[in-house]
Amino acid sequence: MRAEDAGKLERGERVTRTRYGVDDEICTGDHSCIRLSGCPSLTVKPSTDPLRSDPVATVIETCVGCGLCGEVAHAAVLCPSFYRAEIVRNANWRDRALFALRQKVIGWLGGYGGEAAA
Amino acid sequence: MSATRPITLLIAALGGEGGGVLTDWIVSAAAEAGYPVQSTSIPGVAQRTGATTYYIEIFPVPARELGGKRPVLALTPGVGDIDIAVASELLEAGRVVASGFVTPERTHLIGSLSRFYAMDEKIAMGDGRFDQDKLIKIVTDHARETLLIDMDALAKESGSIINAVMLGAIAGSQRLPVTAEQLEAAIRADGKSIDSNLRGFRAGLQATRAKMPPAKQLEKKRNAPTTPELLEHEVSYSLPALTQPTAIEGVRRLIAYQDVAYARLYLDRLRALVDADAAGGTPGRLLKEVARQLAVRMSYEDVVRVAQAKIAPSRMRRIAREELRVKDEPFSVHDFLKPGIEEFSQLLPPFLARPILRYSERKGWLGRVYFGMEINSTSIGGYLRFLMLAKLRWLRPHGHRFKQEQAQIESWLALIAEAARHSAELALEVAECARLIKGYGDTYARGLANYRSIEARVIRPALADQIPLGRAADAVASARTAALVDPEGESLAKCLSEIEGQASFRIAAE
Numbered sequence: 001m002r003a004e005d006a007g008k009l010e011r012g013e014r015v016t017r018t019r020y021g022v023d024d025e026i027c028t029g030d031h032s033c034i035r036l037s038g039c040p041s042l043t044v045k046p047s048t049d050p051l052r053s054d055p056v057a058t059v060i061e062t063c064v065g066c067g068l069c070g071e072v073a074h075a076a077v078l079c080p081s082f083y084r085a086e087i088v089r090n091a092n093w094r095d096r097a098l099f100a101l102r103q104k105v106i107g108w109l110g111g112y113g114g115e116a117a118a
Numbered sequence: 119m120s121a122t123r124p125i126t127l128l129i130a131a132l133g134g135e136g137g138g139v140l141t142d143w144i145v146s147a148a149a150e151a152g153y154p155v156q157s158t159s160i161p162g163v164a165q166r167t168g169a170t171t172y173y174i175e176i177f178p179v180p181a182r183e184l185g186g187k188r189p190v191l192a193l194t195p196g197v198g199d200i201d202i203a204v205a206s207e208l209l210e211a212g213r214v215v216a217s218g219f220v221t222p223e224r225t226h227l228i229g230s231l232s233r234f235y236a237m238d239e240k241i242a243m244g245d246g247r248f249d250q251d252k253l254i255k256i257v258t259d260h261a262r263e264t265l266l267i268d269m270d271a272l273a274k275e276s277g278s279i280i281n282a283v284m285l286g287a288i289a290g291s292q293r294l295p296v297t298a299e300q301l302e303a304a305i306r307a308d309g310k311s312i313d314s315n316l317r318g319f320r321a322g323l324q325a326t327r328a329k330m331p332p333a334k335q336l337e338k339k340r341n342a343p344t345t346p347e348l349l350e351h352e353v354s355y356s357l358p359a360l361t362q363p364t365a366i367e368g369v370r371r372l373i374a375y376q377d378v379a380y381a382r383l384y385l386d387r388l389r390a391l392v393d394a395d396a397a398g399g400t401p402g403r404l405l406k407e408v409a410r411q412l413a414v415r416m417s418y419e420d421v422v423r424v425a426q427a428k429i430a431p432s433r434m435r436r437i438a439r440e441e442l443r444v445k446d447e448p449f450s451v452h453d454f455l456k457p458g459i460e461e462f463s464q465l466l467p468p469f470l471a472r473p474i475l476r477y478s479e480r481k482g483w484l485g486r487v488y489f490g491m492e493i494n495s496t497s498i499g500g501y502l503r504f505l506m507l508a509k510l511r512w513l514r515p516h517g518h519r520f521k522q523e524q525a526q527i528e529s530w531l532a533l534i535a536e537a538a539r540h541s542a543e544l545a546l547e548v549a550e551c552a553r554l555i556k557g558y559g560d561t562y563a564r565g566l567a568n569y570r571s572i573e574a575r576v577i578r579p580a581l582a583d584q585i586p587l588g589r590a591a592d593a594v595a596s597a598r599t600a601a602l603v604d605p606e607g608e609s610l611a612k613c614l615s616e617i618e619g620q621a622s623f624r625i626a627a628e
C-alpha cells in the first residue's frame with residue numbers, strides 16, 4: 001500500500017494518508033486498548049501530564065492506518081482518546097477551499113484556525 | 119515519574135557580614151534534620167565589584183528514606199535553577215537579578231532594603247547613588263515573590279550581626295524543609311555569641327512573619343473574588359515547599375477544568391491535611407502525593423472534559439505538526455464518542471439521574487445501549503458539537519456524578535487523615551490507592567470496585583488494628599499492585615485472601 005501511495009504521490013495524484021492517534025490528555029493510562037488490540041504500533045510513552053504517573057498509550061510512526069485499534073476501542077466502549085487523522089497530499093481545489101473555509105470559521109469561533117500548521 | 123529536585127539557595131552577602139557562618143547554620147540544621155545537603159562559596163572582590171556568594175543545595179527527602187542512594191548535588195548555582203535567593207543589601211539583590219539567578223517562575227527573593235554604597239556611587243562628584251525605587255521595582259518584577267525588609271536596621275536594633283537577621287528571614291519565609299526551631303537550634307549548637315545571634319534571628323523572623331500575608335486575613339475575605347494569582351500565592355505560603363510545585367499544577371488544572379471556586383476547594387482540602395502531613399516527620403511528603411492524586415480525582419473524566427480537550431487549539435496544532443507533519447495540506451481529525459445512558463445522566467441533577475438510571479437498569483440498558491458517533495472535529499458542525507458539550511461546564515457541579523465524586527473524595531481524604539494518625543507510611547499508601555480509580559466506563563467501574571475492596575478488606579482492618587501496623591503499609595501496597603496485575607481481578611482476590619489469612623492467623627494465635 002505504501003509503495004502504491006508513493007507512486008501516486010510522484011505522479012501528482014491525490015493521496016489520503018490516514019493515521020490513528022491517542023490524545024495524551026484524555027488517555028488515563030489503563031492500557032485496555034493495548035490488551036485488546038495487540039497492535040505492534042500501539043505502545044506506551046511517559047505521560048506528559050505532571051500529575052499522572054502511569055504511562056499513556058500512543059500510536060507510533062509505523063501505524064498504517066488500518067483502524068483496528070480504534071474499532072476495537074470503540075466496540076468495547078473503552079474510551080474517547082482515539083482519533084483518526086487524515087492528511088490529503090496533492091489536494092485538489094475543492095479540498096483546499098473546504099479546508100480553508102472550515103479553518104476560518106472555527107478560528108472565528110475561538111478554535112484552532114490553522115495558524116501554526118504552515 | 120517526576121524526580122524530586124534539590125531545593126537551591128543562593129546567598130549574597132558582603133565581606134564581614136557573616137555569610138559563611140550563616141551558610142554553616144543552614145547546613146548544620148539541614149544535616150541535623152537528616153537531609154542530604156551541600157554548600158560552596160565563591161569569594162567576592164574587594165571594593166564591591168561583586169558580593170561573596172554562598173550556594174546551598176538541600177535534598178528535601180531524608181537520607182534514611184533514600185534506601186542507600188545518594189542524590190547528586192551541584193557545586194555551582196545554575197541560571198534559572200534557584201529556589202531562594204537571599205541578599206543582605208538591596209544593590210546585591212539587584213545584582214543577583216542581573217546575573218540571571220532570579221527567575222519569575224521559581225525564585226523567591228529575600229532581600230534587605232538597606233544600602234551599602236558601592237565605589238561607583240561614592241566617587242561621583244554629585245549624587246551618584248542608584249535610584250532605590252528603580253532597584254526595588256527591578257527586584258520585584260523579576261522574582262516570583264519578593265520579601266524586602268530592612269535587615270541592617272533590624273540588626274542594629276537587636277544588637278546583632280546581619281547574618282542572624284538573614285537566617286530569621288529565611289526561617290520566616292518557610293521555604294526550606296527545616297523549621298524555625300531547627301534553625302534556632304543550629305545557632306545554639308554553634309555556641310558563639312548565642313544571645314545576640316538569637317536576638318537577630320528572632321527580629322528577622324518576626325519582621326518576615328509580619329510581612330507574610332496571614333492566612334486568617336485571607337479567609338475573612340472569602341467573599342471577595344478569588345483570583346488565580348491569589349490562589350497560587352496562597353499555595354506558596356500555606357503549604358510545605360515540597361508540595362508547592364504539585365499544588366500549583368493542581369490549582370491551574372482545576373481552574374481550567376471548572377473554575378476558581380473549585381480550585382479554592384482543592385486548596386482548602388490540602389490545607390486541612392497540613393498537620394497530618396507534618397506529623398509524619400517530612401513536611402510535604404504525604405501532601406505532595408495527596409496534592410497530585412487529589413487534582414486528578416477532582417478533574418475526573420466526563421463528557422465536558424473530553425470535549426474541552428478535543429477542541430483545544432493546542433491539540434489540533436500538535437496533531438498537525440507532530441503527527442501529520444502538515445505543511446500546507448488540508449487535513450481532518452475524526453473523533454469517536456460512544457456515550458451510554460450513564461454518561462448522559464452524569465450531568466443531570468440527582469433527582470433526575472437516579473430514576474433514569476434505575477429504569478435503565480431494570481430494562482437492562484446499562485452497559486448495552488450506547489450512542490456511537492464519529493465526529494469530524496475539523497468540520498464546522500463537529501466543532502460546534504464539541505463546543506456545545508464543553509459549554510455544559512456550568513451544569514457539572516449540579517450533576518449526579520459530581521455529587522458522587524465529591525462524596526468519594528471526602529471519604530478518601532478522611533481515610534488518609536485517619537491513617538496518618540497511625541503511621542505516615544500507611545497514609546502515603548492509602549493516598550496512592552486513588553491511582554486505581556481512572557478511565558471511562560468499565561475501566562472506571564473496575565478501578566472503583568478494586569479500590570473499595572482494598573478499603574474494606576485491608577485499610578479499614580488496618581485502622582482497626584486487626585493488621586499489625588508494621589505490616590499494614592506493605593499490605594496496602596501489595597494489594598494495590600495486585601489490583602493492577604490483571605483486569606480479571608484474580609491477583610487481587612488472591613492477595614486479599616492472603617492478607618486476611620495472616621490477620622486471622624494472628625488473632626487466633628493471640
